[in-house]
Amino acid sequence: MKTKKAKSPLLIISLLSLVIIIVSIFTFIPMQFGTTTYTGVWGAIGISSDVYGGMYAEYDITGDASKADITNSMGIIKKTLQEQGYESSSVYSIDGDKIRVEIGYPKSVTNSFSSAYSDLTSVASGALEFRSSSSSDYKAVTAKDHIKEVKVVDYQGSTYLSIVLNDAGTEQYKSICTASSSTTIYVYMGKNMQTSFSVPSSTTDYSQIQLSVSSYDSAKDFYYKAMYGSLSITLNSDTVVINTMTSTYSLGTKEGVSVLFYILIALIIAALVAGFIFLAIKYRIVAVLMLPLMLLNAIIACWIFAGVSIIEINITSLIAIILGISLVFTGAISYMERINNEYKQGKTIDASIEAGTKKARPAQIISSIIVVAMFAVFALLIKGEVASASLILVIFGFLNALTNIVLLPLFVNLYNKTNKNQGKPFGLKQEENINE
16 A cells, blocks of 8 residues: 555656646647648747748828828837737838738747738728718718727627717718618728618617627638728839838848747757756756646746637747746745755755745745736736747746646656655755754
8 A cells, every 4th residue: 555655656757747748749840630630739839930931011192191190100010010910010011102001910820821821802992881872973071081989799699890089970871861761881891892781760879880790700700801991191002012021130141030040949858958957957856847837837928829819929029038048947846945954954845845935935936926916017018029028028928927836846756756765766864963
């Protein structure tokens, strides 16, 4: 019976580690299932054109456009692209005659090229208008002049696109709807009619327009087009040039991943190796216990990166990952140092682990809360690359808490149930003047 008790904690650790390894295989390794190719979680994570070759588009500006109108339109394009997940997108004017947009996208996904191409095409989809007629003689509510807000709403299982009008838009829409007893509104994007709908004669509120949409994805697609349809300038949809491009920081490379990307990935690997080496030298078995935990952290982090469109792999976010990894290892070292201090005082390893865990917990909780709260504020207040990097550090704040408040203490306690050598497996020593 004693042998079984000694082996069972190690068996638990081994089984948990095996589960983590199996999950990591399905998370990170591309696989072929019949005719379906699974690219791993990598394929769903957004990538900036700063570190990986992306796609660009150039749009001719039609008609006269003031500098203020161009600047305002560039801001709308940038904001909308960020909402679509292109956090590091670049938007700038070329001699006041063209608008150039540069984005990155994950090339390991089968349809990512077509998705990026479609998103860039939508930028020049044309002005959004709600017309009174499909002929040339019409009155219209326009996004540029009359729409205050566009939002996607889910209500009782149905999806709607809600267009909120300003005062001028409310009056214009009312005049269109009350012109006849039976009114049909025609929705246009530039020269192309998208859909039409009838306005009930019983309508009394003309301050907003509700469009029923078949699915949430369709509603979001229309929402993005509506945002582009509110530009202060007109972009020629017939002369758009869209093509692939090398990474911004290619540093001499012609295609594919930039040298800087490789450098930052090397630094991430170096941070991981340095963390494990330090633990192995100072706390021995703890380095082994941390291996499955860091693999679990990588799995959780990558799935969140893939699921949150705001997060994009760029230079700033790669630096944030390095800081996040350092945070988790620092937390583990701090936890073990608490145990070390208790053991130096002459306590048994069991008592040292119990006391050290209790004393380390408040500091771990406070540090995790500070990291999460501080960078969550940054993510809310600042857009673009900083928002992406801030969210990554928020995630690592939670991972630090999960690892060093819950999982590492669990693994240390489980291993210690089989430990007959006091502090030796953990690399701990007591003061010479204290008898064990």
